[in-house]
Amino acid sequence: MKKKVELKKLLHHSGYIFFWLSTSFSMAASNIIQYVLSLYVLEKTGSATLFATMLSIIVLPRIFFTPIAGVQGDRMRRLKMMKIIMFLSTLCLLCFSIGVSIYGTLPVALIYVLVTLLEMIEVFYQAAESAIVPEIVPKDLLAEAVSLAKLDDGIVFVAAPAIGTVVYKWFSIQGGLWITAFFFCISFFLNYGIQTPYYKTPEKKEQRSFLTDFTAGLHIIKDHPFLSRFIFISPIMGFFFSSVFSVVVTYLFLVSFPIGEEWYGLYRSVTASMVIVVPFFVVPLVKKVETSKLVINSALIVSIALFFIAVLTKYVFMVGASTYVFFIIAITVLDCITIAVMMPVHISVATLYHNTIPDAYRSRVLSVSRMLTMIAVPLGNMFFGLLTDLFPPYINIAIAGVAIMGCWFLYKQAFKNLKLDNA
Secondary structure, eight states: OHHHHHHHHHHTOHHHHHHHHHHHHHHHHHHHHHHHHHHHHHHHHOOHHHHHHHHHTTHHHHHHHHHHHHHHHHHSOHHHHHHHHHHHHHHHHHHHHHHHHHHSOOOHHHHHHHHHHHHHHHHHHHHHHTTOHHHHSOGGGHHHHHHHHHHHHHHHHHHHHHHHHHHHHHHHHHHHHHHHHHHHHHHHHHGGGOOOTTOOOOOOOOOOOHHHHHHHHHHHHHHOHHHHHHHHHHHHHHHHHHHIIIIIIHHIIIIISOOOHHHHHHHHHHHHHHHHHTHHHHHHHHHHSOHHHHHHHHHHHHHHHHHHHHHHHHHHHHHOGGGHHHHHHHHHHHHHHHHHHHHHHHHHHHHHHHHHSOGGGHHHHHHHHHHHHHHHHHHHHHHHHHHHHHSOHHHHHHHHHHHHHHHHHHHHHHHHHHHHHHO
16 A cells, blocks of 8 residues: 555655656667667678677677766756657657658668667666656655666567567658657657756856766775765676576577477576566565665675576586586576575665665766676676686586676675765
């Protein structure tokens, strides 16, 4: 009942509804067009390498421009920045849509240009969007606001590839560009409905260089005993947690145990659906349980789950094909458990960041956190790709379990510093 009351309070903030809808349309547009362009490249070239490059090229502009976007997000009124960025996104897509409508094709080289431009624009949008929530809702509703945002992320994550495929099949590259431009346009106008009653007018300061402002954000992290530890532990967690499932488990399904793409697709569908389902139920947990307990206990549970998966994998290697169905069910359940455990952590940590980081530095600090994670995950994929060629998969899964157990210890130390800092 309390959860419903608080959700109603959140929905009474019309500014947040417009914010949620605006970010939904912009995120959906970004993911759909990326997938449409990838399918177009695959059809035109037949190159799996170029197809994979289209899906991974986003990392480079994000790494290079995230620090700049973080500084700009703190210098500029965040709502104004969101409006400008959505206008530029719409304009960019309209130009390419008109070009394809006239010439009937889109060279691969220009696709890379378009993807890079869109990712640059999105980096700046996220710098403002990720830090603006405390300006829209009061502190006591931050957990609900972040939870709904995670629900939004989950829906887009699951639905975008399917929508992108349908859009490309029915409307081709030309229709995909026009539809995406329309989505960006809707997001642009929805931004005008966002209200920021909790915005604090910053003190006037002399204009400083980008490097000076970015360094000031790093000093906020360095001088805060909790942030200095926590922000650098999270990418380590992502390095091992995300990569072991995306690389090693995929290898198990498709190579080690030739179970088939259908079973792998079912496994991915079930686990991906957890990203949508879990946010509906975790807000009361986030409200009642301290962030420190959520994070520390979750790291421990994930580590134990990985050890179980390692043992299970070793067992299937020994017994053989007769245990494949058991393996599929067991690994799906264990993966769902890890996702269910980590989702409230993401929500609670995001709320903690909003309450801990000074408003004037929030975009910069969150940008540093995102940048480290973006670097860590691809490196983790490469690391486990190399290990998978050298060692049996169950060894690699066990290594990830040991590493996350190390993160559990580091998290304990980080929260100990937070308590000392607040004492």
